[in-house]
Amino acid sequence: MTSFTLNDLARIVAERASAPASESYTAKLLSDGPARAAKKLGEEAVEAAIAAVLQDRENLTAEAADVLYHLLVVLHGAHIPLSDVMAELERRTAQSGLAEKAARPR
Ligand SMILES: N=c1c2ncn([C@@H]3O[C@H](COP(=O)(O)OP(=O)(O)OP(=O)(O)O)[C@@H](O)[C@H]3O)c2ncn1[C@@H]1O[C@H](COP(=O)(O)O)[C@@H](O)[C@H]1O
Numbered sequence: 001m002t003s004f005t006l007n008d009l010a011r012i013v014a015e016r017a018s019a020p021a022s023e024s025y026t027a028k029l030l031s032d033g034p035a036r037a038a039k040k041l042g043e044e045a046v047e048a049a050i051a052a053v054l055q056d057r058e059n060l061t062a063e064a065a066d067v068l069y070h071l072l073v074v075l076h077g078a079h080i081p082l083s084d085v086m087a088e089l090e091r092r093t094a095q096s097g098l099a100e101k102a103a104r105p106r
Contacts, residue, residue: 006068010082013072026073034077041070 016026029037048063075082092100 006072006082009069010072010076013069013076017076029070029073030077034074037070037074037077041067041074044070 013026016024017030019027021028021031029040044063044066048060048067051060051063072082075085095103
């Protein structure tokens, strides 16, 4: 069990974003523009999905870490604090996913 949280990683991403691009993968990704980080996020998500389909626990764990890191980089680039995403998730706890889906306008 680790005490490391997504908040901790978001803080690291925010700190590294202002490092020289030659010294930080985070800074490099962000300096390449929003499409680059978004593309990496999509690639990592597909790799995680493939690992899930293959029931490859070790790879799924590693790819899930890649997804979460790249998501935090994309959010940072879009100036969306992780707390906004958590607030949205908290708002959704008031309703089951199935109930939300059924209530959508057709
Ligand atoms: N958690 C991560 C993390 N997860 C994945 N990655 C990088 O994401 C990339 C994953 O892409 P691929 O596997 O496709 O590898 P690649 O082919 O080298 O990637 P590209 O050339 O296509 O960009 C690799 O370069 C990984 O090193 C990460 N890079 C950084 N972090 C965290 O961010 C911190 C700061 O890192 P820097 O910004 O590099 O200082 C680190 O200490 C970590 O805590």
